Amino acid sequence: MATLTAWKFDTPEGAEAVESTLLDLQKQELIKVLDAAVVSWPSEANKPRTKQLNDLTGAGALSGTFWGMLFGLIFFMPLLGAAVGAAAGALGGRMADVGIDDDFIESVKAQVKPGTSALFLLSRDAVVDRVKEAFPSGHTELIHSNLDREKEARLREVFSHEDH
Template structure:
């Protein structure tokens, strides 16, 4: 079973700073990283910067399409206007089908704001307490949702690159 976790950091560079920590944890077999992406939102910026962490992604990593659509739903939809409202509704439905519901989206949207960053991590076999203890505790918050094997398969089907 895969777990999609979102780790929020209290500084725009916080999420990027834990890349080496994740690499080390993967070497110690404390986590199997399937895919990861970073969102950095500098203070004063109108929108966050996003980046897929391909150098950490494992076999079976999701496409950039998944991350782009997820980040679009979370951070950019108000900027896009009503013209694509129907498409957004359909996309939201697909995300809900794979276990990423409105509560998850709203929670991330309300917590990842200017002056913060977030690490979006799709992993397997993680020892979450060890991951949590490896990150700076006073500046890190965990938001997570678990994906069943069935929902993980559905996620890959929905966002598979052609």
């Protein structure tokens, strides 16, 4: 079963700083990263910066469309106003169809604010306690959502790269 996790860091640089830690954890077989992305939100910025971490992922990575839709729902839709309400509802429905519910989105939205960052991981076989121990102590918080096999398959069907 794949797991989508969001790890919140207390600094705008915190999430990007753990990329090498994740590579080490993969080598130790403590996690298999299927895809990853970072949100960095400097205190003075009006909106966060987002980046897919392609160096961590293999051939089964999702497209940037998935991350764009997820981050749009979490961070950018409230900025766009009521004119896109129907579009936001459609996006939210599409994410719910693949196992990412309103509770996950609202939890991330409430916790990732200016002055923080977040690492979003689609992973498998994670030893969560060991992963958490490897991240900077006292500055990391886990926001968690599991995807069952059916929802993972649906997620891949909707958002996976196409080889043509």
